[in-house]
Amino acid sequence: MSKLGQIGAKLHRGEISYDFIGNRKLWFTVSLILVALSLVGLFARGLALGIEFKGGVEYQANVKVTGSTVDDFTSAVKATNAKDLGDPVVTTIGADKVRVQTKPLGQDDVAKVRAAIAKEAGVTLNQVTSQQIGASWGRQIADKAIWALVVFLGLVFLVIWAYFREPKASMAAIIALVHDVTITVGVYALVGFDVTPATVIGVLTILGYSLYDTVVVFDKVRENTRGITGSNRFTYSDATNLAVNQTVVRSINTTVTALLPVAAILVVGTVVLGTGPLKDLSLALFVGIAVGAYSSIFIAPALLAVFKEREPGMQALNRRVTAKKAAAAVAPAVATVGAGTPRVQDEPRPARKQPSSGTAPTPAARPMKATGSGRPQPSRKPRSKRGK
Incomplete structure (x- = not known):
């Protein structure tokens, strides 16, 4: 997978993200x-x-297109001094055709421009087409x-x-x-x-x-x-x-x-x-x-x-x-504070007081012995020695 594809996969899974909406x-x-x-x-x-929207006259003629074709035909059309001619738009179509566009002209001026184009192209007048395009x-x-x-x-x-x-x-x-x-x-x-x-x-x-x-x-x-x-x-x-x-x-x-x-x-x-x-x-x-x-x-x-x-x-x-995010942000802080607080050690229990001399002594515990069952049993003296 390409690097861009890897980035796209991570973006789709939400592993990386750019905040388009936030910005x-x-x-x-x-x-x-x-x-x-x-x-x-x-x-x-x-x-x-263009001429299609503002109106004008369009001429086309067949000619071998060279690097100077546009300049040559522009100069030839301007030399006619037609009324309201303006700056003609000369373009080439492919390698064998030239197109000239001018502002709307009168019939006499149209004929003059057409003749100049035919002369420059080296063709007859009938081989130059002209088309009037109205502004309407x-x-x-x-x-x-x-x-x-x-x-x-x-x-x-x-x-x-x-x-x-x-x-x-x-x-x-x-x-x-x-x-x-x-x-x-x-x-x-x-x-x-x-x-x-x-x-x-x-x-x-x-x-x-x-x-x-x-x-x-x-x-x-x-x-x-x-x-x-x-x-x-x-x-x-x-x-x-x-x-x-x-x-x-x-x-x-x-x-x-x-x-x-x-x-x-x-x-x-x-x-x-x-x-x-x-x-x-x-x-x-x-x-x-x-x-x-x-x-x-x-x-x-x-x-x-x-x-x-x-x-x-x-x-x-x-x-x-927003409330959920705020609660989630507070919870770790509380846990951190709780974890860092030292525990209070239990106070030592007071020592057990020994009985005073005036108090009856606590009877001693009877000796115990283990039995076969594992439970301790008090040991007993033989009857012959109990009274002694």
């Missing part, structure tokens, strides 16, 4: 800082919306994405409530999901990656991943807390912390296994391809999986424990467990 103030503080930074990036810088279509995609997110969160709340019979578990899971989405979107704003439909797909995917990991932890919590109010061994927080320790190694293994291929896709999409759906999708998946694992271990169980500890039954359980 919840630290985790909540870290999450608040991350969420605050994400909101600052989101409202200060804003999201770099992008708004429809954004609205549908928001509705999909709202419906997803609503269904998640109902499903977790029905499965665990506990609305507080649903609340903790939903807060963790909103936490994951906020940080992921904030990272997109801070990094400056374009938000495309691939980004929306990635965000919805990480919600399912984070939810799966949270449900696994909650299921172990339910197993450890079954009938907990009928005993006084553990509080709800203690049982929840044990559940997190029992599943933490599994969560780490699952997260690392999922992050490795996503990281490879992110490197390929960013370094090799430069831009495109792979980069947008992989960034959302990478950030979302990492943050989702963090929230499943540190945030969701701690929130569930905070919600449950407010119940009167759990507060009574806390008092019983």
